[in-house]
Amino acid sequence: MARFADAHEIRSTFLRFYEERGHAVVPSSPLVPFDDPTLLFVNAGMVQFKDVFTGRDKRDYSRATSAQRCLRAGGKHNDLDNVGFTPRHHTLFEMLGNFSFGDYFKADAIRWAWTLLTEVLEIPASRLVVSVFNGEGEDAPFDQEAFDLWAEIIPRERIYAFDAKENFWQMGDTGPCGPCSEIHIFLEGDEAPPDAGKPKMGPAFEDRRYMELWNLVFMQYEKLASGEMNRLPAPSVDTGAGLERLAAVLEGARSNYETSLFRPIVDRAKSLAGVSGDQGEHEASFRVIADHARAAAFLIADGVTPEQSGRPYVLRRIMRRAIRHGSLVGLDELFFHKVCDEVVQRFSDAYPELLEAREAIEGAVRIEEEGFRRTLNRGLRRVSKIIEGLDEGASEFPVDEAADLYTSAGFPVDLTRVIAEENDLRLDEAAVAERLEALKGDAGFAGVGAKVSDVYFEIAKRLGKGSEFLGYEVDEGEGTLLAIVVPGEGEGEDAAELVEIQEAGVGQRVELIFDRTPFYAESGGQAGDTGEIRFAHSDQGPGSDARLRVEDTRKPTGGLHVHVATVEQGAIRVGDRFALRVEAARRDAIRRNHSATHLLHHALRAELGKHVTQKGSLVAPERLRFDFSHGGPLTREETREIEARVNAMIVANAPSGTAQMSLPEAKEAGAIGLFGEKYGDQVRVVTIGGDSVELCGGTHVRRAGDIGLFKIIAEGGVAQGVRRIEAVTGLGALRWVQDTAAVLEDVGAELHARDQADVMVRLGKLQEELADKRREVDSLKRKLTTGGAAAGKGDEVVEVSGVKLIARRVPVADPKIMREAADTLRDRMGSGVVVLAGERDGKANLLVAATKDLAGKTVHAGKLAAALITHVDGRGGGRPDMAQAGGPKVAGLDELIAAAPASLQAQLG
Known part of the structure; x- marks a missing residue:
């Protein structure tokens, strides 16, 4: 099989193959389907072309190819519980595909798929079997055309015929549909057995010796509501090949998680946990983390953020499952954002939107993990106590307890179910959902979510109403102190719990709830107010000189306004009256900015x-x-x-x-x-x-x-x-304008510009001069690389079994310059092979090129590159005419050049 630097090269090879055959390379659409309420997420490569197939959308191309990111973690397509524990289940995966919209049909689709798999990817044809539709299960005949086309390529005993469940595809109950041809690979030997004629054998019968690689769908009918099949006037092709599975086959991996798509992410998680190598029963946890990091990074880049319902809740479930598995393998500090960043680094070349959203991904993941860790610690302790308290032989986890875990601690019901199942208990999630609906009606507000402490839920329930907000009209007012909350005084995890007290003194950091307040609590994007609180009067005895500094105001649940403050003077107690004064200048600045967001929203629309x-x-x-x-x-x-x-x-x-x-x-x-x-x-x-x-x-x-x-x-x-x-607004906007003007004045002075307009003229001249210098430098680099004064050792032409060879270590290892130099040297030789190698940025770079008369016939540049790059501990390959590769061992460059004649000789035989 062909050798690739990594799975990303497999992806680009697939797309390039079809691009060379007239296909438009169409970027992956976002995971959230545009204007398609029938889908939770994009789950197949054809989703973005759905309207093209039905004729509602027209494109300026009739052939397309894509690498489409897909997600299956909710609704009908939900493999979440299997992810990490099987070799091939994933939440996010990449589907490679080629599509014809009324252009080519079965003959080209089959021929190109076979050519790509067997000749380009070099998968042994002897290991591949195919299937066609046998005419059973739909009002459509046996796919004789596909059978005959495959029979020209492979032995008939390796062509299976299956019913509609396996080999007939349709978009819905009505609409475009047609037979499929699936390509499977035999996993347990060099040659697939001739089982096609045997009953209950082969890839459609849960035969684990086979794995599906590619499905070719031939849309040639339209199914009517009556069940009748009409032939489409312009039959189309829709194919899908999973990149993860192709990578596993080509990289010789037993599992998708051992491929270059996942291994670096798994290893990143292990390095954060301080371990390496196979972790036995914990290996699945690291695989969960790697898979879910891919899904989380891509979902956030596509505009989904973790929330309580719909698509955002699917993301939240994925993230929380990964975080919980992190806790199982000793990742007790925030880690998931670092694993997600590994995804950004590994996949941003193919998906640049990841890099654009890098900051948003880190922020969203960090915030979710911080909140869920608090929830997880409290919830796990409570779940353990509930299970320990069950009668011996119990088989059900209590529905009321599961509902209370969610409402009081924000602990996800599905996570409670997973833990219950791990302890051989069943949880009726439907009954829990009914109980939650009832609790909403009883309490007057919904579940409080992940970041609400138990103590605030209890206070809200006791008070029965939230704090009265005075701040729309005034910046100061009086309120009665209803509750004081402080961090617990226990050790370890218990110290992080919040507890309610009756009094607090100087230096204590407290969280206060009043019956009335002018302080705005953070919500809707607006920051919480700061300010001052002073004792006003008391009906409980002697007065006080208490004074507190308010650092933030929050709204955790039930309309409570929680004032985060420090006692600077005196003592406070529940029941006393206090004067509350918002920091007016800060409030005014916030008002200006908030009102400006409304005007901005209107202007944007x-x-x-x-x-x-x-x-x-x-x-x-x-x-x-x-x-x-x-x-x-x-x-x-x-x-x-x-x-x-x-x-x-x-x-x-x-x-x-x-x-x-x-x-x-x-x-x-x-x-x-x-x-x-x-x-x-x-x-x-x-x-x-x-x-x-x-x-x-x-x-x-x-x-x-x-x-x-x-x-x-x-x-x-x-x-x-x-x-x-x-x-910025107000005086902040004025300062920005003044600072910018000052910078422009300084730039003008440096450029000796007469005025602001002259600054741009002089900058333009500088850019022209810089471009000229760059062209001069590139020209010098090309001369050096093709044999200038500094060409150095190895610049002579040698012959290897009649084939001319130039093998040279070059002083400039820029890939673009090396390609241009190789073209020049091939032209000079007329016929021969060029091997160029050099150092760039601390790494070894290699280029191998062969002239057209030799490429793919006598010499294969990609195979020669693969043999030579091992001298610098690298991997790589490429096309028959040109290949590039790299490796970390710069010290092996001279050895690589010296080995070129022998490696070429070995290929020539």
Whole structure:
């Protein structure tokens, strides 16, 4: 079989093969299917071409090839519980495919698939068997055409005929459909046995000696509601080959997890755990981590973030499963974001959106792991106590306990089920879901989620209502202290628990709940308020001189406003009255930035289109950040126009307004709902600048003019289809403008420019001069590489069995320069082989090239490269005419060059 540097080269080889045969190389679509509610995630390579096959969409090509990322971890296609414990189950996988939309059909599809597998990938034909549709199970005949085409290629005894369950594909109950031809590989020897004529033998009968490599679907019918099959006027082809399986075969791996797609990620997880080699019964945990890191990184890059329902909940389940397996193998510190970053590094060449979303991936994964670890530690202790308390011989995990684990500790029901099953117990998840619905009705609010401490759930239940918020109208007010919460005083994990106390003194860090407060609790992207709390009066006895500094305000559950503070003076106790004062200047800055996000949202929709929706935000005192859905970067003109629209609304200085209304009334008024929000019967509608109308619970300026000035300072991508704008307002915007002007003045002085316009003229001249210098340097590099004054040892032409050979160590090992030099040397020789090797960035680079008259006939450049690269501890190969490879052992370069004649001789025989 052909040797490849890694599975990424297999992917590019597949795409290049079909590109050379007139196929458009189409990038992978995101995992979230566009405008397709029938699918949770993209689960096959053909999903993005669905409308092309049905005729609802037209493309400017009739042949396509792609490497499509797919996910199966929810709904009908859910292999999650098997992932990590079998050799080939995954959540995320890559499907290689080629497609014909009314262009070529069975003959070319079959011939090209066989050529690619046996000649390009060099999989032994003797190990391959195929299957065709036998005409049973659908109103369609035996696929004689496919059978006859395969019979021209392989012996008939290796052609299986199976019914519709195995070899007939359809998009749905009606619509395009047709027979399939599957290609399987025999795993247990050099030659597949002639079992095709034997009953209950072969790949369709759970025969583990075989593995499916590729499925060729021939869409030639349209199935009507009546069940009748009509022939399509333009038959099409849809194929799918799993990259993970191909890599396992070509790399000789027993499991997909031992391939170059997974091994570096598994090894990264093991290095974080301080182990190496096979970990026996714990090996599955490392495989789970590696698989789930791939899925998590790609999902977040495609705009999915971990949440409580739908697609986001699938991501949350995947991440939490990986984190739990990390705890089983000793990964007790935050680790999953580091494993996900390994995925970004390994796959970003093929999927650059991973690199663009690198920061978003790290942030989302880190936050989820931090929250879930707290949940996991508490939940696992409680699950263990529940199991220990069950009667001997019990077979069921209590439904009420599972529901309470979720509502009070945010512990996932499906994780409770997994742990229960590990202890030979059954959990009725449907009954748990019913109990949770009932609890929502009893308590008045939904499950509190992963980050809510038990103590806040109990306080919310006891109080029966949340804190009354005064902050829309005032920045200070009075409130009665209802609860004091502090970290527990136990050892180890118990020390992290929060407990409720009645009194606190100087120096204590406390979390306080009042009946009324002007402090805004962090939510909807707006930062929580800071400020000061002072004792006001008491009905319980002597007064106090207590004073506290509030560092943050949060809202964990049930409408509670939790003030995170430190006691700076005196003592506090539950039941006393306190004066609460928000830091006004900071609150004003937050108001300006929050109102500016509303105006920005309106301007984006006006300039770019109604497809723009909010995907996230941060409203802090010093800046604002706004994430929104959009397909590509903003142009300079678009950015300027958006900025101008916002500032025009500010200058117009229209008053702001708020109103409480029903959700239908709000929609009728044109209000925009923020992403991911859950609304009640009444909603708060905020109007800013006369044009922006949104549902929002935050604090805002009284008039648009209070924002002062709005300036965009950055725009970029954070995920597939998600852009981010960062901006400043008010005095912050003025400072940014002043600082930028100062930099421009300094640049002008350095360039001796007359004015700002002259700066660009002089920069243009500098760039032209730099480009000229670069061209001169490239020219010198080419001369050196092709035999200039510094060509050095080994620049003479030698003959090996009549074949001319130039084997040379070159001073410039830039791949592009080496390719150009090889072309020049081949032209000079007319007929022969060129071997060039050199050092670049501390690594050895090799290029082997053969002239057209020799390539693939007498000499195979890829095989010669594979033989030579071993001298520098590398791996590689390539096409018959040209191959490039690399290795870490620079010291072996001279040995490599010296071995070139003998290696060529061995190939020539």
